[in-house]
Amino acid sequence: MSSSMPTLAVRYFAAARAAAGVAEETVPGGRSLDQLTGELVRRHGARLGTVLEMASFLVDGVAWHDRQAPLPAGATVDVLPPFAGG
Structure with a gap:
């Protein structure tokens, strides 16, 4: 990936981290949230x-x-x- 290409940092928490198998990664930018999740x-x-599908996103x-x-x-x-509360 070229250093001039825009990127996004994606950080995963709780069940998202477990499902992705990583805590954080960098992906190419220039996309919407729907495109990113795809x-x-x-x-x-x-x-x-x-x-x-159930997650919230902070940018x-x-x-x-x-x-x-x-x-x-x-x-x-x-x-x-979603986090369990109680």
Whole structure:
């Protein structure tokens, strides 16, 4: 990957980390959240896809709800599955 290509850092927490098999990775940027999650499922499989369907996402610490909007180049995307409380 060229150093001039925009990238995203993806950090996984709890069940997302277990499903992805990694805590963090860097992926090519220039995509929406829907495109990013599709790429992550291709990389890591259907188990992660199930988690991603229920997950919340933070982009640079802010909740990200527009799954079609382009993610900012160089952003950090946190994947937060539902947490059990009690």
